[in-house]
Amino acid sequence: MRERGTIEAQGPVRRVAFFEGVRHGLAVPSIVVFATMLGFGSLAHANGFSALEALLATALIWAMPGQVAMADLKASGADLFVILLAVSMASVRFFPMATILVGTFRTEARHPAARLLLAHLMSASTWPMGMAAAQRMPAASALVYYWPVGTLCITAGCIGTVAGYWLSADMPEIVRLTLVFLNVVFLALLFALNRDRLVILAVAAGAVLGPPLHALEPNYGVVLTGLIGGTFAYAILGRRR
Amino acid sequence: MSSLAVTPLVLVLLSAAVTFLWRGLGAALASRIDTEGTLFRWIACVSYATVAGLISRMTVLPTGEIAETPLALRLGAVAIGFAVFFLAKRNLLLGAAAGAASFASGLILLGS
Numbered sequence: 001m002r003e004r005g006t007i008e009a010q011g012p013v014r015r016v017a018f019f020e021g022v023r024h025g026l027a028v029p030s031i032v033v034f035a036t037m038l039g040f041g042s043l044a045h046a047n048g049f050s051a052l053e054a055l056l057a058t059a060l061i062w063a064m065p066g067q068v069a070m071a072d073l074k075a076s077g078a079d080l081f082v083i084l085l086a087v088s089m090a091s092v093r094f095f096p097m098a099t100i101l102v103g104t105f106r107t108e109a110r111h112p113a114a115r116l117l118l119a120h121l122m123s124a125s126t127w128p129m130g131m132a133a134a135q136r137m138p139a140a141s142a143l144v145y146y147w148p149v150g151t152l153c154i155t156a157g158c159i160g161t162v163a164g165y166w167l168s169a170d171m172p173e174i175v176r177l178t179l180v181f182l183n184v185v186f187l188a189l190l191f192a193l194n195r196d197r198l199v200i201l202a203v204a205a206g207a208v209l210g211p212p213l214h215a216l217e218p219n220y221g222v223v224l225t226g227l228i229g230g231t232f233a234y235a236i237l238g239r240r241r
Numbered sequence: 242m243s244s245l246a247v248t249p250l251v252l253v254l255l256s257a258a259v260t261f262l263w264r265g266l267g268a269a270l271a272s273r274i275d276t277e278g279t280l281f282r283w284i285a286c287v288s289y290a291t292v293a294g295l296i297s298r299m300t301v302l303p304t305g306e307i308a309e310t311p312l313a314l315r316l317g318a319v320a321i322g323f324a325v326f327f328l329a330k331r332n333l334l335l336g337a338a339a340g341a342a343s344f345a346s347g348l349i350l351l352g353s
Contacts, residue, residue, distance in 0.1 A: 028334075048249065049253070067256075074249070083256070087256045087260060088259040090291050091259075092287070102268045119268040177310060181318065182341045184296055189322060189340075191289070202286040203293040210295060210298040210301075213294070214302055215302065221298070225291060226290045226292075226294060229287075233290065
């Protein structure tokens with residue numbers, strides 16, 4: 001899919017890195033991503049998207065929280081502006097993540113298109129893998145490792161999305177509901193992976209404020225929750241590091 | 242802003258655009274910016290709180306079919322997912338599977 005001459009032109013070190021990337025990309029992250037997107041596929045089905053739209057969402061947005069926000073808020077009847085604001089706020093983390101990742105590979109990935117592709121393939125699973133690779137091998141090899149990891153993960157996500165969509169369409173209600181519920185459990189646990197006190201406080205503040213603010217102001221509730229909860233957490237812990 | 246009616250496809254494309262904006266901005270400013278700075282820390286807090294608020298609301302006040310299920314079941318299943326997650330040394334797959342399985346079992350027991 002994406003050798004672009006890197007493999008045959010360079011020595012064995014790169015080939016080793018590439019196949020390690022293939023192995024890692026086929027292993028746990030792809031299984032996790034598949035399971036996650038299985039849930040998103042069923043949520044998209046439940047909320048009136050077509051299979052193609054669900055697939056495009058995973059391929060083009062490639063951010064589970066943003067995708068879930070989009071599908072859920074559409075169903076709750078929020079304004080377009082609010083949905084896009086919430087989706088955007090849910091994905092702000094890609095700004096610092098892309099800055100760090102692309103910065104790590106800035107001498108190896110010179111072409112702007114390659115840099116944008118690096119940033120697009122980033123996700124909660126692939127970013128740490130790419131960063132860890134850059135720690136343990138030369139940047140050039142780490143980049144060769146990252147391409148298959150990113151490509152395989154997003155492919156697994158797309159397959160999972162379509163699988164979840166079809167399962168939802170043909171399965172009994174219990175399966176449908178469980179797959180939709182999987183989104184909630186998965187994202188909640190994704191937060192639990194964090195050990196940073198500031199992040200934990202921001203998550204707690206958001207979780208506490210989310211339902212009451214939504215009840216008060218269904219349209220802007222999610223955006224207000226982020227601004228108030230996030231600012232509160234920052235005010236308490238953000239300045240001390 | 243009034244509610245502009247857009248097709249789901251346009252909604253997907255616009256959502257992709259606002260997401261890619263951050264990726265592109267990060268790629269463009271790579272290594273010319275301090276990601277440890279105060280602004281970034283605040284942005285991260287707001288982003289995490291937004292998603293946490295959404296998830297919490299999807300559990301407590303969901304939309305669609307799932308709103309028919311009992312609140313106690315949804316909260317209980319999330320709690321079981323967390324318990325298994327921590328017992329299994331922060332295993333995301335096991336935790337999520339346990340949460341989903343508890344939820345499905347609860348639905349079967351309630352005979353819905």
